[in-house]
Amino acid sequence: MPIIRFDPPPIQDDFGEDDVRSMDVGRRQLRTEWPRTLYKPDSPDKDWCLILPFPNTYQNAFFSMCDVDAHAHHASTGKLCLFLRGSGRDEEPPTEATKWVDTVGKYVAMKDFLALSFALDYERKQGDPNRSQIKIGTLRARAKPYGSQAATKQTTAAADQLVEHCLVFLEVMSCYESADCVVSMPPSDPAKSYSLPRYLAARIAEKWKREDLTENVRTVTSRTSIKGVRLAKKLDTLLGSIKVTKNTFDGKRVLLIDDLYQSGISMNYCALLLLKAGARKVFGLACEKTCRNDDNVSGRI
Structure with a gap:
């Protein structure tokens, strides 16, 4: 008899270059942009419903x-509807669901092709470019020297604070627990002596006890x-520039880190590229999401 192996979530869906080329990423922070998530049923034969902006990452x-x-339902509007079975007669939604919303709602979820992406x-409050920079944005600016500037003690001190924020995230977001190795996004210039994503990945791997x-x-x-x-040309700029051993x-279940x-x-x-090289799943974690999806280029939020 054939052996049937159950693959627990997070589930990694297949995707290809054409999907990446045409990707129009979405993002939401529930706490600031999606304040109402749980909906009470209008009759006892129905269940409480958790409605989220999109299925990607959230499901x-x-x-x-x-x-x-x-039960998960993907609505024609693009939203994810999670019907919480057996809750129709309850005055309050399941405590587990409420706690989950509180935990996940602090972070920015991405609508992309990774199994998880947060x-x-x-960079700025509520993703509004006209508002003040927040702590994570300030730390990242301090942690990343630009041009030919060398890393300083202040640079790595800020980077170490970002590492601690990432570790707190990984502790409370147990969906990442199955990752068994860590990889950083490679820099555009391989001659760089200091790369913030590489620094973050090394420290996270060490403290989270995963292979770097x-x-x-x-x-x-x-x-x-x-x-x-321009968005349509971004992938062409990348093709052939990155190699995976x-x-x-x-x-492997890979935690992919970028700043x-x-x-x-x-x-x-x-x-x-990691999936083509045999990885089973890829979980993305970035320190900061820009306010726009295409800074300096015409694009949609």
Whole structure:
């Protein structure tokens, strides 16, 4: 008889280059942008319903973290509806569901192709470019020297604070627990002596007690920054510039670390390469989400 193996969530769906090329990333922070999530049934034969902005990331996070019997429905509007079975006669929603919303709602969830994809926070309050910079944004600015500037003690001190914020996230977001290795997004210039994502990945791997496989995902061709490239052309700028070592990631569940999530093209392309190299799942974690998905380029939030 064939052996049937159950793959528990988070589930990694298949995707390809065309999906990444046409990706129009969405993002939401429930606490600030989606304040109402739980809806009481209008009759006892119906159940409490948890309505979320999109299925990507949220569905995997819910079923990985929340011990509640639920049925997932993907609405035609793009929303995720989770019907909490057996709760129709309850005056209050299941406590587990309420706690889950409180935990997940602090972070920025991404609508992309990774099994899980979150940022710790926006660059500025509530993702509004006209509002003040928040703590995570300030720390990242201090932790990342630009141009030919060398890293200083102040640089690494700020980076170490970002590491601690990431570790708190990984502790409360138990959906990431199954990751067995850590990788950083490779820098656009392989000659850089200091890379913030690489620094973060090394420290997180050490303190979270996971294998650091960053050296097996490297830039082989220097590339210009894709920040000012139009969305439709971003992937073309990346193609062929990153190489993943063969036979290293077979069956691995990878935590992919970056300091900044903008359009998501870079992280999703890197994840695609990891999956093609044999990785089983890729979980993304960025420190900061930009206010727009395409800074300096015409794009939608």
